[in-house]
Amino acid sequence: MPHQSHAEEATKIANETKFAVLGRAIADAHATGTDTKHLISLAMQMRYIEQQQTDKEIAFAGLTRQIGDAARNGKDTRALLERIVSLRREELGPS
Numbered sequence: 001m002p003h004q005s006h007a008e009e010a011t012k013i014a015n016e017t018k019f020a021v022l023g024r025a026i027a028d029a030h031a032t033g034t035d036t037k038h039l040i041s042l043a044m045q046m047r048y049i050e051q052q053q054t055d056k057e058i059a060f061a062g063l064t065r066q067i068g069d070a071a072r073n074g075k076d077t078r079a080l081l082e083r084i085v086s087l088r089r090e091e092l093g094p095s
Helices: 006-031 037-072 078-092
Strands: none
Touching (some): 006 037
16 A cells, blocks of 8 residues: 655645644634634535545546556446546636
């Protein structure tokens, strides 16, 4: 299994820290009776973004596996290649 680079590990730690800090802020605000709507909205947005990124990673991984399987079995990969290009365009957004 390949090791993660230092940058990848640091990014994971930073992301977890971001959620942990926000969680503490939510807990403190709730405990003191402060309105938590803004903090909860931020948590919702952060989680949505995280899920979107994960969904794309899963889609890329799945399509790449399908391309590899098709190529190994001598099947046509054109439709899969078009799908992975389309996914990449969506990820990059308008140019």
